[in-house]
Amino acid sequence: xxxxxxxxxxxxxxxxxxxxxxxxxxxxxxxxxxxxxxxxxxxxxxxxxxxxxxxxxxxxxxxxxxxxxxxxxxxxxxxxxxxxxxxxxxxxxxxxxxxxxxxxxxxxxxxxxxxxxxxxxxxxxxxxxxxxxxxxxxxxxxxxxxxxxxxxxxxxxxxxxxxxxxxxxxxxxxxxxxxxxxxxxxxxxxxxxxxxxxxxxxxxxxxxxxxxxxxxxxxxxxxxxxxxxxxxxxxxxxxxxxxxxxxxxxxxxxxxxxxxxxxxxxxxxxxxxxxxxxxxxxxxxxxxxxxxxxxxxxxxxxxxxxxxxxxxxxxxxxxxxxxxxxxxxxxxxxxxxxxxx
Amino acid sequence: xxxxxxxxxxxxxxxxxxxxxxxxxxxxxxxxxxxxxxxxxxxxxxxxxxxxxxxxxxxxxxxxxxxxxxxxxxxxxxxxxxxxxxxxxxxxxxxxxxxxxxxxxxxxxxxxxxxxxxxxxxxxxxxxxxxxxxxxxxxxxxxxxxxxxxxxxxxxxxxxxxxxxxxxxxxxxxxxxxxxxxxxxxxxxxxxxxxxxxxxxxxxxxxxxxxxxxxxxxxxxxxxxxxxxxxxxxxxxxxxxxxxxxxxxxxxxxxxxxxxxxxxxxxxxxxxxxxxxxxxxxxxxxxxxxxxxxxxxxxxxxxxxxxxxxxxx
Numbered sequence: 001x002x003x004x005x006x007x008x009x010x011x012x013x014x015x016x017x018x019x020x021x022x023x024x025x026x027x028x029x030x031x032x033x034x035x036x037x038x039x040x041x042x043x044x045x046x047x048x049x050x051x052x053x054x055x056x057x058x059x060x061x062x063x064x065x066x067x068x069x070x071x072x073x074x075x076x077x078x079x080x081x082x083x084x085x086x087x088x089x090x091x092x093x094x095x096x097x098x099x100x101x102x103x104x105x106x107x108x109x110x111x112x113x114x115x116x117x118x119x120x121x122x123x124x125x126x127x128x129x130x131x132x133x134x135x136x137x138x139x140x141x142x143x144x145x146x147x148x149x150x151x152x153x154x155x156x157x158x159x160x161x162x163x164x165x166x167x168x169x170x171x172x173x174x175x176x177x178x179x180x181x182x183x184x185x186x187x188x189x190x191x192x193x194x195x196x197x198x199x200x201x202x203x204x205x206x207x208x209x210x211x212x213x214x215x216x217x218x219x220x221x222x223x224x225x226x227x228x229x230x231x232x233x234x235x236x237x238x239x240x241x242x243x244x245x246x247x248x249x250x251x252x253x254x255x256x257x258x259x260x261x262x263x264x265x266x267x268x269x270x271x272x273x274x275x276x277x278x279x280x281x282x283x284x285x286x287x288x289x290x291x292x293x294x295x296x297x298x299x300x301x302x303x304x305x306x307x308x309x310x311x312x313x314x315x316x317x318x319x320x321x322x323x324x325x326x327x328x329x330x331x332x333x334x335x336x337x338x339x340x341x
Numbered sequence: 342x343x344x345x346x347x348x349x350x351x352x353x354x355x356x357x358x359x360x361x362x363x364x365x366x367x368x369x370x371x372x373x374x375x376x377x378x379x380x381x382x383x384x385x386x387x388x389x390x391x392x393x394x395x396x397x398x399x400x401x402x403x404x405x406x407x408x409x410x411x412x413x414x415x416x417x418x419x420x421x422x423x424x425x426x427x428x429x430x431x432x433x434x435x436x437x438x439x440x441x442x443x444x445x446x447x448x449x450x451x452x453x454x455x456x457x458x459x460x461x462x463x464x465x466x467x468x469x470x471x472x473x474x475x476x477x478x479x480x481x482x483x484x485x486x487x488x489x490x491x492x493x494x495x496x497x498x499x500x501x502x503x504x505x506x507x508x509x510x511x512x513x514x515x516x517x518x519x520x521x522x523x524x525x526x527x528x529x530x531x532x533x534x535x536x537x538x539x540x541x542x543x544x545x546x547x548x549x550x551x552x553x554x555x556x557x558x559x560x561x562x563x564x565x566x567x568x569x570x571x572x573x574x575x576x577x578x579x580x581x582x583x584x585x586x587x588x589x590x591x592x593x594x595x596x597x598x599x600x601x602x603x604x605x606x607x608x609x610x611x612x613x614x615x616x617x618x619x620x621x622x623x624x625x626x627x628x629x630x631x632x633x634x635x636x637x638x639x640x641x642x643x644x645x646x647x648x649x650x651x652x653x654x
Contacts, residue, residue: 004528
């Protein structure tokens, strides 16, 4: 039975989510072979995310049935308040299955998704937000030029935009270094790399602002507005990682009339499953950048008096906590139970 | 860089969600005072789900920033594959925030929600699903007959009165013992419970051979996932106390709010039944009367609440 009043009913403020929520999916079923360095790489990702994200954000990690060692590490990170929401699934629900959860439930206005092997660079958020602002019809915005047209020319959402006269189409040939880096990240063959170097990317331009974006976005990392995310789920999810299933995201976004866009510079880097000298240099450069602003925010707009602030500080001390707890227990027994001994 | 092919690409099939997702929200910030027995209550709640629910179902637990001991128990249960989806929130998002999350994320066609202080009895799920399957346009089904304000189910009665296939009866259909058990579990004195019981009656609906009572409660209910989507997200910025909007919205939308005729779940509250129940029967001692005097109780309560707020921060 219920004895006493639930203290949570006292009108205390609940946590209000940040505007930006970052969602990462982890799937490291064992720590050998292909996945030998994956946990370490995930650590690099978190470090780069924290170092380069200049606005407060909530971090959600969806673990898609990783091994015990990985789950233990994630729990540690959650205990250390590095992860705001940790979802532990007993089974691998597939990438699309995890997306179904993330896109349906994340409360943030902008949802930034990334695979667990993506390194963030300074400016990734600003560049993505600029594209979102100039192209309000954007459904997905990646922070790296998209080299693949996953829809193979079938995308049509951008066409009405050009007819308005406010936007222009063009072509864009990225720098050699940018293409080389992309090829390195995905482990592209020489033949494939040659294609990437030779073929320009489709571009959309907003002349009034001068902002340009590549038409197309990768599944590796992107921002999707919550209002779009809610409309694309549920996606078919029957396989671990099937291109046809993840591509259904692109088709739904296009059908809804939203654009796939990406930045013209690379603000994220695909680390893959191998730690290389190049990656370590990148990481050093990224984490040496100015520290990000604090993620934490006051849970409510109510201002505390100096005495309340002093009390709150005091309450963090273990000895004072013990005293408070004893007083609290005494009060509870006195207020709500018959026998206070 | 990527070396080799990601083995995930060779996974030919992934487990598909069960048709029913049972979702439980927990919030036990510490194991003292009001929450002293809450972990034991939670363990009893989950054990009763595991023992008294017919598969297939997936169990989802949303922990709304509980203390380490509670998280450790949940993590252990997840490790033992008794919880399929465990969501650990670092900050309390409120009951509404947790609802927003689970009602949108739960992969099942049906969602059976419960607070973490509910005891489940055999047959609770099948009885709830039977009503959901038999009646059209059901909003929510609670697996225990209860008396709730008619303003939260007047549309159910309106619907029943218009249907020739529905037999609608007014009378005493909830036995005193069933009513008393629940009302006392909320901390209501027995005298008050008796008074309430004698002053009200119940509405019973029979439709195509299936019976249900009008009314439902938000501490435990089963619904179709699709039926709740139009009401999401709930605007809730406090940990508790705003969840009645679900009852109101479901009723206003003309969806039925029903309960089973048999008590198939029990509200445990924050204490396992025992001494506390007998205290209610015995009445107040002189010490109790002294503490309940307003000039003493008010400052004590203020101090009690202030300490909780310090913890919450």
